[in-house]
Structures are given as structure tokens and as C-alpha cells.
Amino acid sequence: MSLLSASLLIQVSYLLTAFLFIMGLKRMSSPVTARSGIVWAGAGMVVATLVTFLYPGLTNYPLIMIAIAIGSAIAWISARRVAMTDIPQMIALYNGMGGGAAAAIAAVELYRGEPLGMVVGSLAVIGGLIGAVSFSGSLIAFGKLQGLIKKSYRFRGQQIFNLLILAAALADGGMIVTGAHPGAGVVTALFSLALILGVTMTVPIGGADMPVVISLYNALTGLAVAFEGFVLGNAAMIIAGTVVGSAGTLLTQLMAKAMNRSLGNVLFSGFGDTGGVAASGTLTGSMKPIEAADVGVMMAFAQKVIVVPGYGMAVAQAQHKVWELCQLLIDRGVNVRFAIHPVAGRMPGHMNVLLAEAGVPYDLIADLDEINAEFETADVALIIGANDVVNPVARTDKSSPIYGMPILNADKAKNVIVIKRGQGAGFSGIENALFYLDNTRMLYGDGQAAASQLIQAVKAA
């Protein structure tokens, strides 16, 4: 094939890839078509990858194929084996790999030392910087969610320290762009500083805020890919990277909003794992226990039951039992709905995935805005593994760290049943006023065991 027709074929194929990516993402934004969306996007990736082998002047074919084989194999096996509860950290991991790849492209271009010109040089440097930050930052995020890094390290002046590193990296980048022949040392310094920055930016952020951070790094990786696309003159990279950059930025904002946090707050304050110090002297009454048999009767003869699942349910692997219970109720004619708070699970939408895994159809699952008015007509609100998201102090107590966070109005139901392991406070360490209400009963025990007991109780009722 002549050089001309090869590059034309490549250009047309990249155009097709961009089309497939955008259509794929579009389809992924509705539950009905979501499944086919990823297949469309996947087809685009295959087309782009295959056609790139025809790139004029390409060498090192064996190396390319070995690298693709190793990277694909590791990722495929890990992605197939991971439990659904651990999905967020896997997204962080794969995202970090993409950022690292963008940084690697920049590094190859910059180490080569050929003058790139002011604009292209700047884009290579900034893309490399962002990619490297996303790489090391995402790895830290992965480590935190995976439980490899347990503490959040903070020291005085940390933000100033980060700013200084960023300034140094930018100054170093400026030297690379303006210097006639940037030495290898300057290039190495750029990437070292960027990698350090990603680490120091991410270690102070607590586990609860990590999803927002992962989403931010996802957007940043997209941007880095787009910049390196400019450097290589590759339209597919520019389009796909930019689409992800802007979509990811919007998604980050939506997530932060769902958690009632601003992005600045997430990055610079560090509420995510402190808490635990909230004053709670104002709660009156006591927690009133109840037996599973009584709850079973109550639910079996209810007209409407709303289940409020939290991450605790997923940790206890109770979602299958809970769905079994709900099916029994549905067969008895009870109207059962699942109410999902935006931050139930580890990130917005995560709980939907976990319920879907158990076989719960998505049209039984309602989000906060849809369902909040319905609690008043519900006979039973069954809270399982959720805590802060149903805490009424978010509406009333201005001194509480969760004040202002939108909550599920479970307290408005006629009866509230809370399945809980023990009497401790929630993830944030804040006492839950819901547990002390007159219409609340506590069913103590492991989520899975409690759900099994309830199944027996409903069958007996």
C-alpha cells in the first residue's frame, strides 16, 4: 500500500473511531442502551488500534505487540476477577495507567531533544505534567481504596508545599520549551516533580472523598491525552481526550454536588476521614431493639416497603439475600422500592451496580429526588447498612459536618427498621438521630444473617 493511501485509511478510520466513541458514550448515558454503548466504543478502539499498525515509518513492531499483550493480559485478568465492591479502585488504577501512557508519550518526544516549537513543546510539557500527576495520584487513590494506604498524611503548609512543587515543575517546563537543546536532566526533573506532586496532592484526601478525586484524575487524563494528540497530530486522541476531559469535569462536579461538597473543599480541606468529633449531646430517647420475627410480620402485611441500602450491605454481601426477601414481599403484593442516595456505596451509582449484580431490576430503584416524597406513604423503611444518608440532623443541626447534605427522608415512614451490626456511629463518626426516634426499631446483627432471618420470618407470616 502506498504511503498516501495508508495515511488516508488511517485518517478515515480515526474519524470512524471518534464517531463510535461519541455514540458509545451517548448510549451509555441511558440504562436501556448502556450495554450496547460500551460495545460501540470498544469497536472504535479495535479499529483505531489495528489501523495504527499501518502508520508510515513505524518500527519496533515486536516490542509494540509484546507490550500490548502484557498490558492487556494483566488488565483483563484483574478486571475479570475484581469484586464489584472494589470497582472504584480499579477505575482509579486503569485511569492512572492512561495518565502514565500520556506522560510516556511526552517523555519520548522530549528526551528525543528535537526542537518541537513553542506551541507543540508547551503542549507536550503540560500534557506530560498532567499525565504524570494523574498517574501517581491515581495510584495513591487506588492504594487508599484498596486499603494499602490507611492513613491520610497531612502537615502544616502542605498546600504551599504543593504549590511550590507545581511552580518548580512549570519553571522547569518553561526551560524545556524555550531551551534550544533541553538536556535529559531537565526532562527527568519535570517528570519527577510531576510524580511527586500527584502523591502529595492525593495523600491528604480521605477515603470518602476519593471518588470525586478519581473522577477528577479521569478528566485530567483525558486532557493529557488530548494535548499529546496535538503533539502527535492525532485527531482521534484530540477528540476522544477532549470529550473525556469535558465529560469528566462535568461528572466530577455532579459527584461533588451529590455529596454536598465543592471540589475545592474536597481537594483542600480533608473532611473525608476526620469527623468523629461531632458533638452529639442533644439526642434524647434510646435505641429500641426489635426481633426479626416481628419485622417479618410487619413487612409481610405492609402495602409499601422502601429499602434503603448502604455500603454496609455490600460489605456484608447481603444484597442477594435482601433481593430474595424483596421478591417474597413482591409476590405477596407488597409494593417494594429501593431508595438510593447519591453517595450510597463508594461513588455515585456504585450501589446501583451492586444491586444490579444481585439481580434487582433498575426500575425498582429510585434516586433521592424521585422517592423522597414517597416515604410519608410507606409502611416500612428498611435501612440496611446505611447511616449518614438517613440522618435527620443534616436537616436541622447547623453544627453538624453533614448539615445541608440532602438526605433520604426515611424518618417520615410509619415504621423505620434499622439493620445494624452494633450501636456505633457511622462512617463519618456522627451520631444518627434517626435511631432514637419513636417510630424506629433496631434489628441488631450482620446484614446477611439478619436478611436471612427476615426471609424466614416473612415465609412464616
Add this chain to the structure above:
Amino acid sequence: MTGIVALYIFMLAAFTGYEVIAKVPVILHTPLMSGSNFVHGIVLVGAMVALGEAHTNLEKTIGFVGVLLAAGNAVGGYAVTERMLEMFKASGARQAGAKRGGH
């Protein structure tokens, strides 16, 4: 590709990304983040070119790592997204879902 054309592409793609995501329900946030994570796996084609044009051992090493990471991004991103979306079913498919869910 001239600079100004590249800027046009950049601008239009940015609007496209925003519009595609703007009305997405919360239930799909996690799969969509994972899906967009897959899409930037397109960095693979850039990494392939970078390695394919590498001459020195340093360039080859970095390029190799780049292709390896990019392939991981693309393949891992696809696999987890597909696994998640595979599970989304409406009530019509309840029986099939229930069978799997019961165990």
C-alpha cells in the same frame, strides 16, 4: 493539521463531551466514569506511534512502558465497564436476574 483546525476540533469536542453527559441519571455515574476512562485508552495509538518511532534504548524503554500502560487502560477500562453494564436489567428480565441473584 494546522493549529487553528486543531483548536476547532478541541472546542467542538469539549462541547460534545459536555452535552453527552449533561442529562445522565445518577444511577449511571459509576459506569459512565468507567466508560469515559476506557475512551481515553485511545492514548494507546499515540503510545504505539511513540514506541514505533523510538530509536535510543531510553526512548524504546519509555515507549514500551507507555504502550503497556495504555493497553492496560483500554482493556481494563473496557472489561470493568462491560461487566457493570451487563448487569443492568429492567423488570422484564427479572426472572433471569433472580436466578443468578438467589445464590
